[in-house]
Amino acid sequence: MTRTLPSSPQAAAHPVAFTSAALSPLRRALRFLAMAACAPYLALKAAWICGSHLGIPEGSSLLDHRALMIFANGLTVLMDAAVIVLVLLLTRPWGLRTPAWLLAFPMWAATGLLVPIMAGFPLQLLVRVFGGSVHGPSGSGGGEPFLAEWVFGVVYTGFILQGIALGSLFVLYARDRWGHLWRGRVGNLPRPGAGSRGVRATAVAAALPALVLLVCHLMWATGSTAGLNEAQAEGRTTDFYVLECLDMLYLVAAVTGVLIPAFRRLPALPVKVPLALAWVGSGAVGCWGGWLLFASLVGPWDDLSRQPTGPMLLAYSVQMITGILVAAVGVRLLKERAGSPA
Numbered sequence: 001m002t003r004t005l006p007s008s009p010q011a012a013a014h015p016v017a018f019t020s021a022a023l024s025p026l027r028r029a030l031r032f033l034a035m036a037a038c039a040p041y042l043a044l045k046a047a048w049i050c051g052s053h054l055g056i057p058e059g060s061s062l063l064d065h066r067a068l069m070i071f072a073n074g075l076t077v078l079m080d081a082a083v084i085v086l087v088l089l090l091t092r093p094w095g096l097r098t099p100a101w102l103l104a105f106p107m108w109a110a111t112g113l114l115v116p117i118m119a120g121f122p123l124q125l126l127v128r129v130f131g132g133s134v135h136g137p138s139g140s141g142g143g144e145p146f147l148a149e150w151v152f153g154v155v156y157t158g159f160i161l162q163g164i165a166l167g168s169l170f171v172l173y174a175r176d177r178w179g180h181l182w183r184g185r186v187g188n189l190p191r192p193g194a195g196s197r198g199v200r201a202t203a204v205a206a207a208l209p210a211l212v213l214l215v216c217h218l219m220w221a222t223g224s225t226a227g228l229n230e231a232q233a234e235g236r237t238t239d240f241y242v243l244e245c246l247d248m249l250y251l252v253a254a255v256t257g258v259l260i261p262a263f264r265r266l267p268a269l270p271v272k273v274p275l276a277l278a279w280v281g282s283g284a285v286g287c288w289g290g291w292l293l294f295a296s297l298v299g300p301w302d303d304l305s306r307q308p309t310g311p312m313l314l315a316y317s318v319q320m321i322t323g324i325l326v327a328a329v330g331v332r333l334l335k336e337r338a339g340s341p342a
Contacts, residue, residue, distance in 0.1 A: 028091075031088075031165070033161060033165040034084075034087045034162055034165035034166050034169070035084055037161035038081075038084055038162060040155070041154075041155055044154070049073050055151040056146075056148070057146075060147065061303070062147070080162075083110065086107065087166060087169060089103060100178075107170050108327060111167070112285070112287025114162065114167075115163065116288050117163070118163045121156040121160065124239040124242060127238045182271045183271070184270075186264060186271055186274065190337060198332075203259055203325075206255065207259060210254065212318070217245075217247045217251070218248060229305060229309050230306075231305045247285075250281050250288075253284075254277070254323065254326045255281070260274040261274050282326035282327045285320075286324050286327065289319025292319075293316035296312070
């Protein structure tokens with residue numbers, strides 16, 4: 001997505017939808033929902049920064065490192081506040097003048113961080129109905145709880161609502177501004193140009209480590225403890241296996257979404273299908289992997305049994321790199337199509 005303003009009749013057909021007077025009731029409702037869904041999380045984080053122990057049990061490891069807790073909560077407050085900025089950008093007239101990269105990157109990151117929660121938390125709750133146990137989307141079973149169970153319900157319900165509202169607003173915005181880029185079918189994509197070898201090489205470079213990661217997650221999903229830390233190896237619960245299966249799904253989506261257009265496979269398939277798979281899959285793989293890697297590197301890890309192992313850190317790193325490579329191929333393919341006379 002490299003265009004700042006629509007430059008085709010199709011892209012320019014809907015700019016009236018962004019004027020404050022013409023904003024549709026649907027977009028107004030989605031904007032209100034997204035902002036309202038941010039409120040509980042921001043309020044809870046602000047309370048913790050100010051010293052409140054609301055929702056934090058006695059003996060929780062969160063109480064052992066006050067400075068780190070303030071830093072982590074401050075960072076996540078900024079991240080959630082960015083959702084409000086994105087919502088305004090997607091529903092205000094000045095949003096159309098925003099450079100494409102300045103919108104696409106935070107939306108890709110938001111997709112990557114929210115989708116695993118939107119998919120994982122409801123499935124974990126469903127597993128509980130059938131006798132499984134849930135310890136939150138982190139998948140870390142066993143040990144003393146570091147947060148009260150109701151906190152997960154409040155926070156992740158808010159994240160799910162944010163994801164639904166923000167994602168819907170972005171789809172509407174992208175349809176108005178860039179919809180012409182994903183109309184048609186894979187077979188109608190521009191003929192491979194001089195840089196196609198680089199695109200295909202990058203797609204393969206993303207697919208190969210993804211295959212290795214797929215094998216790792218398959219091993220962990222089927223009971224292997226190789227590479228896991230002691231806490232995860234001994235405290236695995238049903239929700240751990242659910243999340244491992246979802247991790248495999250994100251990898252398959254990312255690789256499938258990038259290989260199909262890169263090699264012009266399945267020519268009858270609508271272009272928007274592989275692009276959507278690549279967007280969601282690469283975001284979930286790359287951004288969540290990057291977040292886990294960051295958390296692993298800054299964590300104090302007083303309990304050595306919970307410290308991420310070398311293979312776990314390597315897996316997080318490869319996830320992040322794979323997601324970035326898939327996203328890069330997607331950007332290149334959209335650039336090619338944007339510059340094509342077709």
